Amino acid sequence: AQSVTQLDSHVSVSEGTPVLLRCNYSSSYSPSLFWYVQHPNKGLQLLLKYTSAATLVKGINGFEAEFKKSETSFHLTKPSAHMSDAAEYFCVVSESGYNKLIFGAGTRLAVHP
């Protein structure tokens, strides 16, 4: 069975410092992996996706993630946090064919001035 573990429920950074949100996955197949962001009272927005092409995936708003099969990890990073990055972030794994999405519990990112 597929599953996702987000290792931190809350992360707090200062504006301008790097962001690291950690995610480990479990999958019996070659997984498709995603990061979504959820701002208050907004829908889920896709940041980036990995689908067995390049292991370093670049997304929107300066975010990127690296797929490491040996570590079963898909951590999300950004070199410099912005106040507008404050939101809930979800790591997601999908069965083949982009069907059922399995979400992690989420990491709440706080960005301080």
Next chain:
Amino acid sequence: ETGVTQSPTHLIKTRGQQVTLRCSSQSGHNTVSWYQQALGQGPQFIFQYYREEENGRGNFPPRFSGLQFPNYSSELNVNALELDDSALYLCASRRTGTGYGYTFGSGTRLTVV
């Protein structure tokens, strides 16, 4: 693209009642999924419809049912509401085929009292 629109945005129902939530997807999005997001948790897959047929279901009882219509709209119906059904319900749709990601609506916040 017009996005995915859900209605209503908020709803309060009494335990034992029935509720219908609605979703309007983008033209050409013939796959729609519904998710339940309890407070402080990641979304959980309820079911998926493709060309008006259910083709995947999560661990939810039969009192959760759905419909998909030819005009790319869909419904989630919940009978015999329970207090634990209080959650944010998210609709997500996509075109069928590799490479197409899901577009999520902003959700319907259901409160059962």
